[in-house]
Amino acid sequence: MKVFVNGEPRDLPEAASVADAVAAVTDAPSGVAAALNDEVVSRSAWAATRLTEADRLEVLTAVQGG
Amino acid sequence: MPAGADGRDPLVIAGEEFGSRLIMGTGGAPSMSVLGEALAASGTELTTVAMRRVDPAARGSVLDVLREHGIRVLPNTAGCFTAGEAVLTAKLAREALGTNWVKLEVIADERTLLPDPIELVDAAEQLVDAGFVVLPYTSDDPVLARRLEQVGCAAVMPLGSPIGSGLGIRNPHNIELIVEAASVPVVLDAGLGTASDAALAMELGCDAVLLATAVTRAQHPARMAAAMRHAVEAGRLARLAGRIPMRRYAQASSPFEGMVKRS
Structure with missing residues (x-):
């Protein structure tokens, strides 16, 4: 299954979750948030939220700014 | 001394007290260690x-620097061009950082980084409705500041001049008009170049100053951060002290009576 994580196409196994996709780009235990197709998915729901073909997942954290 | 006469009365935003009236940004610092030293010096x-x-x-997170110095984090929506982008960014920040405070920025273009007033008010309204404490970066337009307050923003943050420009406060009269009308804190945000700019903001009656570039891109960031800290305190004190009116002609400070007479 192909999904877009932070704009990059990634091949993930069928039934992969948001948690799986996040783990592919960061191992930070906190300070990270994810939005699936423009809707925030709370961290507590990452493991139970399944991805489907062509989903767009954004994974953000705080950086220097402002 | 009357209450607050030492210039150290707390800044209160949305019921939360802050001993410092200098809000810092973190962009532009050459390294996390330089940033940490500057933030510490700024107070x-x-x-x-x-x-x-x-x-x-x-490698290394700005969040670690803030945690190390016991500084509360204020996520922004920098780089957003639409209300939709800003609202999503604020919600992601709330989820990632565990705060419902947001510095709302919705810019119109990359050349000026000036706020887009239509998108800004739209985003502010949506975020207030969603339970956020919204601190909007706005132009120095008294009418727009009033609109932002009316939709429930917890402060208004007018620019002095474009972000990162160091041009100081281009329209002090408008800043005074915003201060006069506002019943929420006014934070002078953006464009400050050096300490006298920060002092002027406070003398005009702003409740706080928000700056980054003036410190992080100074030749000696920690030194400029200390200068800004003193400037904000000095400007606040001067505001509370009540400056003398400006006069067209001189007013002698020494008496004319009892002058020596030559024969």
Whole structure:
């Protein structure tokens, strides 16, 4: 299954979750948030939220700014 | 001394007290250690960060620097061009950082980084409705500041001049008009170049100052941060002290009576 994580196409196994996709780009235990197709998915729901073909997942954290 | 006469009365935003009236940004610092030294020297208690896609190669986090210095984090929506982008970014920041405070920025173009007033008010309204404490970066337009207050923003943050320009406060009269009308704190945000700019903001009656570039891109960031800290305190004190009116002609400070007479 192909999904877009932070704009990059990634091949993930069928039934992969948001948690799986996040783990592919960061191992930070906190300070990270994810939005699936423009809707925030709370961290507590990452493991139970399944991805489907062509989903767009954004994974953000705080950086220097402002 | 009357209450607050020492210039150390707390800044209160949305019921939360801050001992420092200098809000810092973190953009532009050459390293995390330089940033940490500057933030410590500034005495700030509230500091902005931006939200971006995670970089798997990133080393060290700005969040660690803030935590180390006991500084509260204020996420921003820098780089957003539409209300929709800003609202999503604020919600991601709330989820990632566990705060419902947001410095709302919705810019119109990359050349001026000036706020887009239509998108800004739309985003502010949506975020207030969603339970956020919204601190909007706005132009120095008294009418727009009033609109932002009316939709429930917890402060208004007019620019002095464009972000990162160091041009100081281009329209002090408008800043005074905003201060006169506002019943929420006014934070002078953006464009300050040096300490006298920060002092002027406070003398005009602003409740606080928010700056980043003036410190982080100074030749000696920690030294400029200390200068800004003193300038904000001095400007606040001067405001509370009540300056003398400006006069067209001189007014002698020494008496004319009892002058020596030559024969």
